[in-house]
Amino acid sequence: MNSDQKFINHPQLWQRLFLNDKIIMIAILINIIILFLLSFDSLIQYLPFMEYVDTLLTVFFGIEMFVKIRVMGWRTYINSGWNRLDFGIVVLTTPSVLLMFFDLPNLTILLILRALRVAKFFRFLKFVPNLEALMSGVGRALKASVFVFLAFFLYNIIISLFTCYIFKEYSPEHFGNALVSCYSIFKIFTLEGWYEIPEKMAQSTNSTSLEFFIKFYFIFIVVTGGIFGLSIVNAIFVDEMVSDNNDELEIRITKLEHKIDTLIHTLEELIPPKKE
């Protein structure tokens, strides 16, 4: 029932506990509930208990990793993508166990360690049905769109630098330097509240021509980046996601080709070649 089990020779009884997918799933579920409850400040009186359970579960996942590595061997263990995910999560969450024993001087590290515990959530993905097909589509789309994203990013930087040099003095709050300008231009690309920027800038001028120059400059940015740019990214994603829709058709056509080829062969055998 579990793909890992074919690598196992003779696991001991206590080891089987950690190799059972159902038990692991229940442990993950309990852990997620605990993490949910831990986010409510009103439950503060149960906090020590819940922290204790969470730490126990972290230790549980750590032991699970060691058992799997011992039973399967390091190479087979790390070959599987899911095991790699588990390994990464254990590495990231184990430091939070230390919180139980030491007082951390630095509050930021404590916050980060606490937040990292949420990474355990990702183990749930393994139990989502049909995930492989979904992931392969998303992977293909990401691979194809990585260059588009690069181009989009480059376009964003070019437009922001250009706008920065033109409107730096005029509107330092939006285009004061390259970073602020990048953020403003990205905001315009997402179309969210894009009009606020030109309208705010137009308020401080009396010249109608400058007002229209500003407004139509930003309309140009909205059309090229917001409408076309996002459409292109979207189109490339859709294109790659649906590119396996034709797989079945291709197989059917291959079968048809074979059938017709056999037909031609049998006909050639039946009918003697024409005498010219």
Place this chain on the structure above:
Amino acid sequence: MNRLMKNIFLNDRLILGVIMFNVLVLILLSFNELKPYFHYLEYSDNVLTIIFFLEMVYKIRVLGWKSYIRSGWNQLDFVIVVLTTPSLIFYLFNLPSLTLLLVLRAIRVLKFFRFLKFVPNLDSIISGVGRALKSSVFVLLAFFLFNLIVALFNCYLFREVSPEYFGNVLKASYTTFKMFTLEGWYEVPETITANYSSGYSFLTTLYFTIIVICGGIFGLSIVNAIFVDEMMSDNNRELENRITRLENKIELLIDEIRSEKKQERDKL
């Protein structure tokens, strides 16, 4: 000497390094906090502009004008040199016009586009995007026309009521475009109908809703659909070719069988 020039100007990696350095300089120049170093930064930017100019001159001398200008990338380089070299002038002369100075400064950013040459796989992306743009040029034109017509209509209808949105054609075009992007469109009818009776305000709201549905929802969806359609239009090409070959084979088979039958009938 000749060899040295060749090593410098015909080396793509070196040019890429120079472009990257230039981009860094341009980014640093945008931070007012670095004002004490602006002198050096401007100086290095000018040196780089001169380097690109020399690169162009050298390439034209080696390749000849005709073969130089035939390549699309060289055309891009040429245009960039032509546009950026004037910015050197304001180092030597004091420009009287501040706007011209701003424009010249901003144009330097165009050098960035030389980066595109080094994006891998760009040709296939550009051909897809090009196909999409070619077929969407009419949609864009139609969109623009629709925008203008609706804007004119709005201008005559609401000019008196709401001069801040529809006071003249330009203002009305801007407001209509804003409504097409769906951003804050509801603010327009809500401001206009603030002093209206309920019957009028219902009609006005309905009117703007129709505009939003036609331009904002349908219009943008059509632009999007055309992009997707063109990007995917080569997915089925191979399959179509195979089906055409199959059809030809079947035609041949049928012809063969028919002629065979005819011969047999003739014998009888």
